Amino acid sequence: MTSYFSDYADLCFEAFGDRVKHWITFSDPRAMVEKGYETGRHAPGLKLHGTGMYKAAHHIIKAHAQAWHSYRKKWRNKQQGLVGISLNCDWGEPVDINNPRDVEAAERYLQFCLGWFANPIYAGDYPEVMKDHIGRKSEEQGLDMSRLPEFSLQEKSYIKGTSDFLGLGHFTTRYITERNYPSRQGPSYQNDRDLIELIDPNWPDLGSNWLYSVPWGFRRLLNFAQTQYGNPPIYVTENGASQKEHCTQLCDEWRIQYLKGYINEMLKEPLLSHMHMVSEIVVPTVCTLCTLIAALLLMLLLRSQS
Template sequence: MTSYFSDYANLCFEAFGDRVKHWITFSDPQAHAQAWHLYNSTWRSKQQGLVGISLNCNWGEPVDISNPKDIEAAERYLQFCLGWFANPIYAGDYPQVMKDYIGRKSAEQGLDMSRLPVFSLQEKSYIKGTSDFLGLGHFTTRYITEKKYSSRQGPSYQNDRDLVELADPNWPDLGSKWLYSVPWGFRRLLNFAQTQYGDPPIYVTENGVSQKLHCIQLCDEWRIQYLKGYINEMLKEPLLSHMQMVTEIVVPTVCTLCILIAAVLLMLLLRRQS
């Protein structure tokens, strides 16, 4: 399938690349790296475009932020969701926690090898770095806690994670059973992606809310509030870079000036005394 998709991508690059400068190989992926390499080797120098991927992920917040088990479960939730595809692209391999948990579950099920595929060194090298930007889809948040009981169901993505997802009943209900408005989770996911993957350019590729009521007139106040809340949280994001500038540039500069001023004052004081 990857070779077929590569042929399709090549046709798109050839037909539309003179006008399209931002390409997303997949929204909710599977094969990606081959299309990136194709563009990089054949079309980038001519078309000067960018190729990325779009990954969807909710934010996972620990139920108890003082409980290490809940913190680990929330981290595991994010790695099984966003890290599953982002980590190979930015680090060359699946997240270690996925390899550990799925490997252990596979052994418990009597398998000789993990159900999670193993990348060869050549595959790791081929996949790593194949994204000019990270597309990020996000809609809602879940509280996460460790699962304290064994599941009776067979092998599955959900069971491999060993965690429980919860929703706060006080979060605004938006019509779909899975969708709640939790704007602060959006900013936390942006922070996570920024720090986890080396501060890549991030494009928000999916966000929005479903129809809550059947209306024949305009009656989507809930949608206005949802978008307003999420956009406001996204707009706060550049504060991180400003804070980084403050800590890396402004603070050392101010300290240096204070030292110089103190030295000048000390010299003037010594001259007066002499």
């Protein structure tokens, strides 16, 4: 399938590459594999709990890398385009930021969501927390090997660095706490994470049972992606609010407020920009001031001695 996808990508590059300069190989692959191979709600409608979605994701990541390499070798010099991937993820905030277990659970939530696909592309392999949790649970379930597939050393090297930009889709936020009781269900993506998702009842309800307006979570996710993956160029590829209520006239003030809140959070100064400002402006300025003060003190000392 990875070779078939590479052939399809090459056809698209050849046909449209003179006009298209930004390519997204896959959009929201996590939802694709979860609904296609875990819950069966989308095509191909399979319910291979705890196994199918990991295998499908494994091949998606390899297919993405193969398409990226194909563009770099055959088309980039002539077309001057960029190839990336688009990943959707909600922000996970610890219920209690002073509780290490909640903090670890929130980190695990993000790694099972965004890191699942981004970590191989930017670091060469799945997040350690995914490998540890799924490997341990597979062993407890009497399996000889982890339900999470492994990349060979050659595949890790081939996949790492295969993104010119990160597409990021984001809609809402969840509070996360550790699940402190064993699940009675069998293998599944949800059980592998060992966490509980909660919402704040004060968050604005936008009509859909999963969607709440939490703009501050967007900024935190952007900062997380920026610091986690080496400050890549980020394009926000998905965001918005679904229809809250049926009406015949213009009645979407709530949607305006949602978009305004999220866009304002996006426009705030990124965390790394502050770090760059510290390193590029503040540090040299402080060093210069220290030098001037030292010179002044030396002049005063010499004057007093004379």
